[in-house]
Amino acid sequence: MQRYSGFGLFKHSLSHHENWQKMWRTPTPKKVYDVIIVGGGGHGLATAYYLAKEHGITNVAVVEKGWLGGGNTARNTTIVRSNYLWDESAHLYEHAMKLWEGLSQDLNYNVMFSQRGVYNLCHTLQDIRDSERRVSANRLNGVDGELLDAKQVADEIPYLDCSKNTRYPIIGATVQRRGGVARHDAVAWGFARAADALGVDLIQQTEVLGFRKENGVCIGVETSKGFIGAKRVGVVTAGNSGHMARQAGFRLPIESHPLQALVSEPIKPIIDSVIMSNAVHGYISQSDKGDLVIGAGIDGYNGYGQRGSYPVIEHTIQAIVEMFPVLSRVRMNRQWGGIVDTTPDACPIISKTPVPNLFFNCGWGTGGFKATPGSGNVFAASLAKGEMHPLAAPFSIDRFHSGALIDEHGAAAVAH
Amino acid sequence: MSQTHRLPNGGRVDRSKVLTFTFNGQQYKGYEGDSLAAALLANGVDVIGRSFKYSRPRGIYAAGAEEPNAVLQIGATEATQIPNVRATQQALYQGLVATSTNGWPNVNNDVMGILGKVGGKLMPPGFYYKTFMYPQSFWMTYEKYIRKAAGLGRSPTQNDPDTYDYMNHHCDVLIVGAGPAGLAAALAAARSGARVIVADEQEEFGGSLLDSRESLDGKPAMEWVGKVIAELKELPSVTLLPRATVNGYHDHNFLTIHERLTDHLGDRAPIGQVRQRIHRVRAKRVVLATGACERPLVYGNNDVPGNMLAGAVSTYVRRYGVAPGKKMVLSTNNDHAYRVALDWLDAGQQVVAVADARSNPRGALVEAARAKGIRILTSSAVIETRGSKHVTGARVAAIDLKSLSVASPGEWLECDLVATSGGYSPVVHLASHLGGKPTWREDILGFVPGEAPQKRVCVGGINGVYGLGDSLADGFEGGVRAASEAGFKAVEGVLPKALNQLQEATLALFHVPHEKGTARAPKQFVDLQNDVTAAAIELATREGFESVEHVKRYTALGFGTDQGKLGNVNGLAIAARSLNVTIPQMGTTMFRPNYTPVTFGAVAGRHCGHIFEPVRYTALQAWHVKQGAEFEDVGQWKRPWYFPRNGEDLHAAVKRECQAVRDSVGILDASTLGKIDIQGPDAREFLNRIYTNAWTKLDVGKARYGLMCKEDGMVFDDGVTACLADNHFVMTTTTGGAARVLQWLEIYQQTEWPELKVYFTSVTDHYATMTLSGPNSRKLLSEVTDIDLDREAFPFMTWKEGLVGGVPARVFRISFTGELSYEVNIQADYAMGVLEKIVEAGKQYNLTPYGTETMHVLRAEKGFIIVGQDTDGSMTPDDLNMGWCVGRTKPFSWLGWRGMNREDCVRDQRKQLVGLKPVDPKQWLPEGAQLVFDPKQAIPMTMVGHVTSSYAHNSLGYSFAMGVVKGGLKRIGERVFSPQADGSVIEAEIVSSVFFDPKGDRQNI
Amino acid sequence: MLHIFCPHCGELRSEEEFHASGQAHIPRPLDPGACTDAEWGDYMFFRDNPRGLHHELWNHVAGCRQFFNATRNTVTYEILETYLIGTKPQFTEQAAPLITTATREQGEKV
């Protein structure tokens, strides 16, 4: 692998950048691999990378129907945090957070992980209770977190309307200072380049159409370019997981919904951190390019169209203007949608399936990006050993039968 | 000198109305009817900004929505700042203040420009991915400077003084674009009687006819436009929206239009007027007449001010009477661009030469130019230009198309304007918002709309129909089709005649070669706003980015505020060539709303500030305010939280309120609780299925508490339901759960058990509910009611009807505080009068209003739960120690029964609700705090539960809490610990959750 | 924003008036007690989630407050039909080839 550095950049500038190498090869698929990863998004590429790097399994293919990092990796609002309530989630996301913290150096690719802090605003007394509960759990789990009062919030977040006469006055916030944002495309490309360098075949423009089974055991995938054999197959296809499960002959507790996001035109820095509010339903950060990156809510219906309905955009912008009235005259540039695979407990499924040797990693819903390295890391370990990594084990499909849900939804339940 | 570049006559500006404006601190003059860009050009302003990455000087390049450079900061005051306004789309008004968005100390002498020159080479696409990585901790520092340098304009730092709103429309035909095709379509559709909306982004209707040389029926084309507008204005079913950009084409023919009502009038909207409005349109049929957008050729130093789109030059000359130069060189690959040469001559300026990449052009406009003696260099193109802050020359050379190389050294021509035209791209954005992939047409070298399920018709330029006569006909036919598909009978119409001129095909040239090769040639910009060069695109493909989305993302091509309107096709062509594939094989990226940027405030509409979301009040709100209540948000309701007196804080007030209730009597507004009237012969059976406990034996006149679970066995609401008659019940729900519970009942009745005869009607708003609670509540109530309150006559958990304060009331004897309590329900219209009478009578009992906080404390002292505070969607009734409320022998498998018997729900060591008593009675356990058995263990600790409710100030005299603890019910008497953020540890004893009056004597006093 | 034909009101209405309530035709097991945990989990949580035709439950919350079913394509978002609770869809995945012509015949109704 050609190493990247400031000096390298200078050297290449002397030859007018005519000698840069390809970031990854365009290989022809082999007949059989040790492991096939279906889905070349961030999670799939990370899985391939860690299989090769940490488990020495390099006879690996990532099969992607479109282009690398072209699904939710390319469409999310890039927030990274690990301040989850339940132990199982907190440990998984914190595992990811630790990997994020050295990822650019590990991959020799600047993923621009920027620990600007993630704030969750509290507007009601129940918000405060829930926040204390979460921050307290985070602290005892070794995850950083603070609960701020209204004055601290006003001091730390300029232009946030902290006055008492708003519809839902802000009465506090939690902050995870190690949280932040990263450059989404770079994450996919960084993992892809590093995986390729370790020998992983990245096979783009190849759709997986089904799974071949022998005696009920998965032995490979049928693709638009023919059959490819594999000892183990890991499916990491986010919004399309339900569809892939159907191809494999079972169902998942997953529904795919549109999730929308939008950006403003680029403006000079005004929002320095990530600010989220569940009560007014909006969250915002500002990219290094200057765009305000704004996340909208999930649409209520199932949808694979990578677009949602306009009222969701309206509500989100209303929320942003309510939080930051000074942004009213700033303009929205572009909106888009992703397909999020939601589970009943808002936690992922990292699991064996009814088909031996076929593993699924899905159900990340609206929160997958932040887990990318951690998800890939534990899934790689599970695929390598054929047994689920301890951090992944609680996220088995079985929990929807036994009742052992990890209810990140319920933890935010509001009723009085 | 003022307006140095204004032509002595011509244009659609009103020269009698002189407007003064300011750019970068200097005052200039323009005319009414000018765009800001036109006025700047009229004053000879060259450099209007600095480029994003290399800080190169940039000038006005285009005349419309595609402008990449002239992106300015507008606003005369801090509160009215608008970032990133395209000068080409901003009408000039008196007093307009504009500044450049980049450049220090100013745009003409920018320090960053030097850095750009030196460092530019170090900034190939993606350079930031390849560097700034070491040492790890430095990224945030690097990033700080990157962020400062990025961004265009700035946000205001004061609140917007303007208002915005929406308007919803439903029409038969929405016509997008009021150029020739759109207007013809509008005529056809409107004459049929259909409801028609015509929206156009420009200041006035006419589209390409606003600066056209062409005539219709022998008269200037704009005369026809005037007649059409006049006719349309007369029709009541037609809505005309100029200054209104259709920005998004959403599912099921829902489109959004961004109308700018006052942006042409001044810095802010005149008092009482709305600045901008979003029209939300549902159209039976949509006619897309969005036209085509000229694209430039890509050549060396094509960004130096004085390089302009050919069509834009015509616009400035003909529409605004402005000549952005004197000596022009035109570089083209098509016929249509020759009109700029003719316009330029007509304006009395000099055409130095036309470089035509075609070998033998013979179209009508070409011949007209030839006839005027214009020098035409065939098989040639402008290879590069020179000039630092303005073009001083262009090198024209012969090019070999097959090898895409330079065939001759060419010659440097002196000029101050290089007009460029690389053909036309149909404006397919809206047509593609729903994912319909545009199709490449080799004959017109452009993408046209692909197949899509939407009910729409595309007419004119968007279809690649460019001739004026053809475009009118196409538009009219499209209008007829749209109207008839929407159910209207079209009326015949005669269209004006346009001259049919011979027009030859455009040549497939996008990227003009340079003898040094792309990587070493002077920068050839593809996307001017994002400083994306041809070399960058080639580099991206060299590095393995083969998908168009990859190329775009790696180079930032098309990611600007212009969304790549000029550069996308050129970028595709360069990438395709570099990868040795065709343009259609390369494909296009997705088009997403918005077509042009939309003000956040406009999208938010009126839903801001005090009407951001509904606020719900009870009938007694005015009284609460008079009593000085502090309010708590509960769902959409504002509920009195506590009633401070004489400057009390929350704790003092709550302590006093608690004591008043325990000692005498208090009054609570309980109107917000959900109330559902249930009638029907199967009402009882329905309750049996929906509640966890049994309802078969509840007699008329009695009430019972019930828990509701979802199918998973987890508690999701609770409340008291009373039997009013054999087939008649009234259910109460939590405040926040009211709507949810009604939905819950409906979905099961309508979809699961339609055979059960039962109806549900919300009566939450109908009744106001006042709760009198405390040992003196009976005495007090007896003074204002005719109901027999004797404890035998009116026992606990029953209800009675009678007069309270002279008003018919239904009174429930139920208690949430543990004290003797009466809930008085009154038709809400009369509640205030009744309250006043109770308050008057209550004076002698120190009747004390109390809020939600005191209510929470008092119920917690009794161990009563609050769903949503003591539960979180993962608690079964048994977890709450409420197994007494579970009908284990009910015949029907009620909602929740199966779920709560799943493997994980019946295991040992589930978290169970218990009381917690801090060992130090003064210590308060924060609500939400996590609990451990061993506070000395290392992190990560094993957490065993958390505090759900906790009250230091109460009627007990010591701090207490409720919480959930693993296996807690078997651990009564044991200790738990709560490690705090400051390192301290609070120790608490696990106790019964009933702290007060465990036998329940007081409610029966 | 979707445009949905409410079979009770007899009109097309904007999506804002409705609430999507998930997959339709999931009957509650008649004897939940006889279900295994797995069967009960399937009933509660496991869904078809198809990429294509989806039969789903909607509630006209702002209008007549009635639930009804719709057959909708989850990729194109086209609604092929809406129909009353207790009735069967006309369009199913098996009958998918008929979709385009049938939709057109239904005209402006859906």
Added chain:
Amino acid sequence: MTTANVYQQRPDSGAKAESSLHQANLAGLIGKGRKNPGVRVREKKLLGHLTLRGDANDPAFAAGVNKALGLELPVALSLVAKDETSLQWMGPDEWLLIVPGGQEFAVEQALRAALAGLHISVVNVSGGQQLLELSGPKVREVLMKSTSYDVHPDNFPVGKAVGTVFAKSQLVIRHTAEDTWELLIRRSFSDYWWLWLQDAAAEYGLNVEA
């Protein structure tokens, strides 16, 4: 066996009564505002409102309603009226009956008598809602700002009544005369709607009428 508990809920006389907009003091605004306003508002308060449920397909039900009220059951999205009484379709098995204030108890009894033996429900909801009448040349514009329902007379003729979204909540709109419309507003939301209407109608002028 009693099927339902029905009682006179309205006091005889003399009791203080407050409509849901009492707090907004509409009475104090009467006669103020600009000449020829685009929108005029009038409260139709303290009327009797009853929600009636039953089986529309059962001829006995329709006959009983007719017997009690002298009105035919209205079909979907319409209302029928006689004198001060109106009956509006709310859903396939639901109607809203509005009668002069004070008559609701007697009317409910009459309905129950006429429908005895049928599975029905009658609920007094008078305290929870009221009508707000809007009239004037700009009412339609204000409605267009507030609801995504098509209020053009082609689609929304006089006599039609629909439940729909309104601002960020839901209500029923009734078209009663060419330039006259009624909003059925819920008590707890009325403050919000009043603020909304004032804001949305500001550019046209909004006057309060007695």
